[in-house]
Amino acid sequence: MLTQLTLAEIVDKLAKKEVSAREVTEAALARIDEVEDAVKAFVTQTRDAALSKAAQIDAKRLNGEEVGPLAGVPMALKDNICTKGVRTTCSSKLLNNFIPPYDATVAELLDEAGSILLGKTNMDEFAMGSSTENSAFFTTCNPWDLESVPGGSSGGSAAAVAADEVFFALGSDTAGSVRQPAAFCGVVGLKPTYGRISRYGLIPFASSLDQIGIFTKDVRDCALVMNVIAKHDPRDSTSVNQATPDYINFLDGNVKGLKIAIPKEYFVEGINAEVKANIHKAIAVLESLGAVAEEISLPHSEFGIPAYYVIAPAEASSNLARFDGVQYGFQAEADSLQELYENTRGAGFGPEVKRRIILGTYALSAENYEAYYVKAQKVRTLIREDFEKAFAKYDIILTPTTLAPAFKQGAVKDLVSMYLNDICTVPTNLAGLPAISVPCGFVDGLPVGLQLIGKPFAEGTILRVAYAYEQNSGLPKRKPALRAKGGTVDE
Amino acid sequence: MKIDKKDVARIAGLAMLKLSEAEAEQYAEELSVVLSYIKKLDHIDTKDILPTAHILSQQNVFREDETHQCLPREEALANAPETEDGMFRVPRVIE
Incomplete structure (x- = not known):
């Protein structure tokens, strides 16, 4: 089946003209028809535009014209990445009808590279959540168990790749929103260094933390997408002007002498014993390849979540002030301007977004600023220094x-437990x-992820280690059967 | 750490969020739990630690002071719920 191939494999077939962009796109659309009712990864599909783009790519290829490195490959974007002329909702009622007048830089780069947008994927509203249960529209299902969550906030993108609906997808990661769903759905998820990928056109949540990330079926595919989107962009002043290497060059499998640190704080309280066993097996695989692993301490790790729940809501409360019902999106009935703002935001935002705006406003208010916001920023320094x-x-x-x-969907009810999903990320x-999540086996039929964290701008190193592990893990290649009690059946 | 529904209503007012009575009550209860959890930060001594607002070392990013093409007015207005004479329309502000 075409849709089961990796991005690298389909690029190769397209280049050799063994298959046309139209055939690949039709196959992906057929796959969406087959599984989307069960998975529910997409908020919006762009089928007609996809088919016409595919026809353009095929015509160019036929005429011997230059096509981009991802020409003819179907993909999806998280619904907080602006796409010109294509509805972009952040899975919020407030942006239900928002049609961006411009493309995010990543959307533009992927378009120039010839990849084909099949649609926009579901997420927790404004990227606030770990399960897609905070989407204002519906919850996406985990392809490995339709009753479980796909993780979040980029759950739609992770599920779409895991279910072979697209060959790759982009998401955004503010606390783990790419890596956690990648782990839950059994795909590769990379969050590059802050500043490595332009955030221009990414609807902001917490600007000092947000970074666009990549979902792929394997590590090589991830390097291929990085080669296209890791570019300096003058339109994002936090985009770093640093040369981008060819990430494929790092995939040589050589980790001899590589020094791996295993922070003990990530293996205590609350870790599932089988998850822990899988991680230790992965460490053994890397050691067998000549890497050296040692236990270390990152003493401030446990303060990551509380610091985050001050800093991120504070930044969000400021960023989300733009949604006022005047320039775009939903507008509520009102007699005065103030009422227009209050009613629009009161009716347009879902509960988690409101909670975080209140929390952030509280932390930034004059009487709490020092005790919460500055305190959290100081703790942020300590966490950063642990890594250094x-x-x-x-x-x-x-x-x-x-x-x-x-x-399971609906299983995590209290907020702090939900927030603790991001404890490792x-x-x-x-x-x-930069950090990547790579599949490292299964527990009770559900995928588990291994996280590799690198130095700033060392995406090459983490891809190298991830690739060496993936090639030598000895794990069987498995695809989700997309079965649940009375659910749909694949194959 | 506890906040009550009056606190929540006041903060929501600052953030221009209209909440129902029931919402204010619910959020007060939930956010009290979250704030208690956040208070965990007080266990760390941060005397003499400088705050990190941003992890990049780069300071100001300058560009040439040139004009570029910007979004045409009609495109900028295309998503607006209400417009008039090429402008965003809102309820009267000055009585």
Whole structure:
């Protein structure tokens, strides 16, 4: 089946003209027809535009014209990445009818590279959540168990790749929103260094933490997408002007002498015993290839989540002030301007967004600013310094991506438990570091993820280690059967 | 750490969020729990630690002071719920 191929494989087939862009796009659309009722990954599909773009690519190829490195490959974008002329909702009622007048830089780069947008994927509203249950529209289902969540906030993108609806997808990661769903759905998820990928056109949540990330079926595919979107962009002043290497060059499988740090704080309280066993097996695989692993301490790890729940809501309360019902989106009935703002925001935002705006406004208010906001920023310094000390001696830090596999929809009821989903992933956002989640086996039929954290701009190193592990893990290649009690059946 | 529904209503007012009585009550209860959890930060001594607002070392990013093409007015207005004479229309502000 065409849709089961990796991005690298389909690029190769397209280049050799063994298959046309139209055939690949039709196959992906047929796959969406087959599984989307069960998975519910997409908020919006762009079928007609996809087919006409495919026809253009085929015509160019036929005429011997230059086509981009991803020409003819179907993909999806998280619904907080602006796409010109294509509805972009952030899975919020407030932006239900918003049609961006411009493309995000990543959308533009992927378009120029010839990839074909099949649609926009579901997410937790404004990227606030870990399960897609905070989407104002519907909850996406985990392809490995339709009753479980796909993770979040980029759950739609992760599920779409896991279910072979697209060959790759983009998401955004503020605390783990790419890596946690990648782990839950059994795909590769990369959050690059803060500043590596332009955020221009990414609807902001917490600007000092947000970074666009990549979902792919394997590590090589991830390097291929990085080669296209990791570019300096003058339109994003936090985009770093640093040369981008060819990430494929790092995929040589050589980790001999590589120093791996295993922070003990990530293996205590609450970790699922089988998840822990899988991570230790992964460490053994890397050691067998000549890497050296040692236990270390990152003493401030446990303060990542509380610091995050001050900093991120504070930034969000300011960023989301733009949604006032005047320039775009939903507008409520009102007799005065103030009422227009209050009613629009009161009726347009869902509960989690309101909670975080209130929390952030509270933390930034004059009487709490020092005790909460400045305090959290100081803790952020300590977390960053923990990593700096570790990276003075080690090349990479290895942890689980999550403490347990995906949970059932509706199962996590209290907020702090839900927030703790990001416990292993949030410190890297606070420190701005690159990190990847790679599948490392299954627990009770659900995928588990291994997280590799690198030094700033060392995406090449983490891809190298991830690739070496993936090639030598000995794990069987599995696809979700998309079965649940009375659910749909695949194959 | 506890906040009550009056606190929540006041903060929501600052953030221009209309909440129902029931919402204010619910959020007060939930956010009290979250704030208690956040208070965990007080266990760390942060005397003499400088705050991190942003992880990049780059300071100001300058560009040439040139004009570029910007969004045409009609495109900028295309998503607006209400417009008039090429402008965003809102309820009367000055009585």
